[in-house]
């Protein structure tokens with residue numbers, strides 16, 4: 001890229017040097033644009049270097065130990081060069097600015113790709129990624145380097161979706177690890193915490209049992225994390241938050257465990273995530289390779305030389321059977337074509353075949369197309385004194401139909417909405433009289449919000465988005481009602497809805513119905529919505545004034561002939577306008593005291609109080625998906641009879657130490 005290497009090309013201490021990577025940059029050659037990730041140990045920016053888009057990793061350096069760490073990471077990065085490893089282009093290794101400049105990888109990290117975008121790769125893509133990673137690790141190990149933090153969040157994908165291993169913050173030379181063991185440490189007499197922080201590195205769910213047992217970290221632990229990560233790639237679920245639990249693993253997977261219990265289960269009971277198997281179309285040879293990688297005994301795990309060889313022969317076998325398949329396919333598709341004409345009409349009835357999600361998505365698409373025409377951004381920064389505070393988000397969700405036969409809850413997760421780095425939105429919809437309204441709204445509402453973002457304040461945009469979603473759904477139903485037999489005339493599906501919108505340091509929660517959002521602030525739950533139930537006097541009055549009927553029926557106050565318990569909703573057009581779609585909205589200024597948000601459908605709040613939610617999370621691995629699952633499972637155990645959907649959004653970075661214990 002034509003950056004001149006200024007001799008001597010060494011760091012200021014002289015411990016790092018490189019022939020090809022410039023270690024000194026003229027300040028005019030680079031600039032930092034916006035931050036794209038805030039980790040526990042660094043901030044990663046999008047930036048430019050000599051006009052080229054790059055990722056700039058700027059470690060947080062507060063102690064001299066941190067600076068040692070920077071030099072250690074740099075020494076390693078100067079040594080490695082492999083297509084499966086994130087490419088270091090240049091470095092600024094002089095005080096006060098310590099920065100790594102990396103090739104920019106456009107398609108995010110694998111964790112976001114799988115769990116935020118909900119990407120489901122096909123088997124060819126999985127195998128290509130697995131092979132490239134295995135080769136990168138084979139190379140690293142051949143150089144005597146152990147990575148120690150292999151996990152999907154540290155696997156970056158380029159445009160072609162090829163993986164590049166990144167984050168050498170914990171990597172080390174094999175021989176330097178040999179000196180550290182529980183024995184040598186014990187004699188030094190330091191408190192236990194120090195040992196854990198320094199040596200129990202990585203993220204709990206990817207950690208090999210020997211590390212959890214506080215034995216020494218060897219290169220064999222990389223194979224373990226590799227196995228867990230590839231299994232996650234195949235199943236698409238975060239380890240131990242799996243719905244597809246097999247009977248034998250089920251007891252522990254009920255999520256009734258704390259970090260310590262999970263550790264104990266992994267170490268002593270040999271607990272592992274549910275293995276990707278034939279039900280997902282995963283061939284046996286791949287399943288058994290994963291099993292070998294996560295064997296409890298490090299000596300039984302294959303080396304990366306073995307793994308690459310095994311993958312080679314798996315790919316080989318696959319290519320051969322593919323050739324056979326193609327000839328079979330040609331034959332059978334010809335047959336289907338012949339039958340096609342006679343078969344029409346024998347499919348599902350029309351009513352069943354309406355896909356309400358995609359109807360909603362169409363509205364969303366139309367709305368966003370309209371919004372794209374204006375160049376305006378989402379609520380651009382105004383002149384009025386904005387605070388510097390920006391929450392650092394991580395999010396996860398869990399949804400289960402619980403004891404019900406069908407699932408009528410839906411939700412959406414839209415962090416960094418429309419590529420706005422400081423605008424995020426999350427929502428839950430709890431359907432009744434069918435799932436149609438919930439399915440429609442989860443897709444339509446974000447699109448409407450977007451349309452109003454250029455003309456309305458966040459408050460008003462949320463309000464209008466709820467109202468417009470309700471109108472769009474009614475129109476959609478009405479037009480179906482005109483087609484004979486399309487939908488039943490007396491069918492009036494509805495849903496409650498809650499949406500949380502974060503715009504920089506402000507949080508807006510809009511609610512219609514009995515989903516609920518709480519904020520954990522300085523360890524205490526702060527409710528951000530009030531349930532709209534007919535049992536509330538104000539709501540009962542409002543409904544009656546608007547022409548609705550509220551009666552005590554069976555066990556509680558209910559609205560109309562439909563006997564609805566909630567007094568606000570989207571849909572329910574037989575009860576409009578009394579049961580309004582107009583939300584109540586709260587506005588909260590966020591600050592460092594704010595820890596996380598919990599949003600959930602009434603299936604959770606029926607049996608768990610706000611305070612209990614906070615104390616359960618206190619006791620759970622600080623991973624939002626796990627917290628969500630733990631809460632939902634707890635609610636199910638306590639006898640909740642409803643569908644349960646939970647979203648947890650952390651607002652502060654969770655340090656590596658907290659993630660472990």
Ligand SMILES: Nc1ncnc2c1ncn2[C@@H]1O[C@H](COP(=O)(O)OP(=O)(O)OP(=O)(O)O)[C@@H](O)[C@H]1O
Nearest residue numbers: 037039040041042044055102103104105109153167
């Ligand atoms: N070269 C890159 N191109 C695009 N995105 C990147 C790049 N490097 C890092 N990122 C983004 O920044 C995130 C954090 O990077 P990295 O893991 O190197 O930082 P960290 O501070 O060590 O984080 P952690 O909290 O995981 O220890 C990555 O998960 C990825 O989303």
Ligand SMILES: [Mn+2]
Nearest residue numbers: 039153154167
């Ligand atoms: Mn990382």
Ligand SMILES: [Mn+2]
Nearest residue numbers: 041167169170
């Ligand atoms: Mn790191």
